Amino acid sequence: MTSPSLPAPSAPAAGQVAAPRAPSPRAARRTPTERRRTRRRAGVDLVLLAVAALFALPLVWLLLASIDAEADLRVGAPSPATTENFEAVWNEEITFRPMLNSLLLCGGATLLTVVCAALAAYPLSRYRSRLVRPYLLTVLFTTCLPVTAIMVPVYGLYVQVELIDSLFGTALFLAATQLPFAIWLMKNFMDGVPVALEEAAWTDGASWYQALARIILPLMGPGLTVVTIYSFIMMWGNFFVPFMLLLTPDQLPASVTLFTFFGSRDSVVYGQLAAFSLLYSTPVILLYVLIARRLGGGFALGGAVKG
Amino acid sequence: MTTTLASRPPSPKPSHPPTRGRRRRPLRWLPLTPATALLLLFLGGPIVYCVAIAFTDMQLTGSSSTSFVGLDNFRHAFEDEDFRNAVVLTLVFTVLSSLVGQNTLGLGLALLMRRASGPVRTLVGSLTIAAWVVPEIVAGFLLYAFFRDEGTLNAVLDWAHLPSQDWLYSAPIIAVSLANVWRGTAFSMLIYSAALAEIPREITEAAEVDGAGGWRRLWHITLPMIRRSIGTNLMLNTLQTLSVFGLIWAMTRGGPGNRSQTLPVFMYDQAFLKALIGYGTAVALLLLLIGALFAAVYLRLLRTEV
16 A cells, blocks of 8 residues: 555445444343343333434425325325325426436536546556655545535636536536545555556556556446445535536526425425425435445545535 | 564555656656646635635626725624624534534444344434435425424424424524434444444453443443544534535525524625625635644544554
């Protein structure tokens, strides 16, 4: 490793919560200590269930409201359950166009991020130089900076260079905000690929990009998937960047249209809003489930950095 | 001589590609350029621009009259009642939701989950993580519904015969802080679960045999052993909390009045709704500096960790 003192982001193993160590072998007859332990476990379970209920309530409301034609703001059983809300939002104006815009914006930006990160990770992982460590530290430092703070200057800058209200310009900025963490992850995944195979390719006269494209990237497939999906999830959920940089209603991604939909609070149909929220959240939840186990704690690390 | 040589770790990899030698040395850094260009243009550029604009009186309406005003924006900020209000609210928001909320609740959940039964553990894990994965604006909408006068929280309070109130009006900053706890606790929980799993069981068992009670074990053994995770987690939580905008904007838009207007919301309000780009940028610069300070501390913590 070029920078031994920097920790790999994927340190802890499973994405879910670590299980306790194996319990002590249970005797057939229960000792008093064990009975006390069981009672304590029941108490712990009870406390946790109460906390879980608090976390669940808003989510339950979302699910119930989405199938309730007369949903209000309280958790309540729909009477009767209906798909009316989904039918009402299932059209070009409310669902398809914003989702397509989101896909174009986030897909394009993700592609750019991943390509740039893979290219950058190669020299950072393979060559030794005094510059690598400062570069990586700068990258890590940048992942921590609050992007929210620079949105006002970005807006000002975009107005001057006439990139404002352009999907392309917004995608460039989104890619740049996600890039530091992507480089960081990619470099660590690339460190895991042994150099021996490349050496063979070099002796055969392969260039660095041939080695990268034909040998390293295929070997780090899972890592590449994680970086791609992770970047996409972060961009899909991003509200502030497109909210500031895009103006034309036709270009707005789902995160912003959801807000405008919700912004007209007096006339809003909560059931439809819930249905649309659910449709908009589904892709990222599915993608998260796909990568959760693989990335583990590293995913946690990124989630907080880009709030 | 031999010992010094032997004690030196073998170099992990040779400089590659070996056949290309030194002649093409600068060119092999070529792959770094797209990423570096993107970072410099779109992150470095705005930061430089931020520093430059923060000392002018730039306004959105007509760019003709922009002039250098020195430290006026900052002087104005510190005298501005609304700015001081935003600083106080940002502090309340950060302390309540990050330090007290996410951090303590996350640690508590991680500790309890080690003693809970399997299904309960899975349930709590999935629910908190679901709250975390849901996009920010959806979370804002859900918690708006939860805290509203006619929302679920009041329904629960009524059912328990406790006094209910319009949370978004009577205590907006508490409501948005709790919303941020709802959204961000999973992260702390994951970090702490990973850290707790790495404490050798023998150590806790030895303490148990010596007769140390639960709280003493927690205070004298568990917490000192995971102190680095606590530091990392606090830094990351604080950085994330400092830049929360969408959640607050969706729930209260900084209102009623300015009673939930944290620094990011204040900055947006000044720069766009009041069209004072220069002043808004000065606030942004302050926010950026606070963020940079925390980021530097975070890097320091990482460095000592290995």
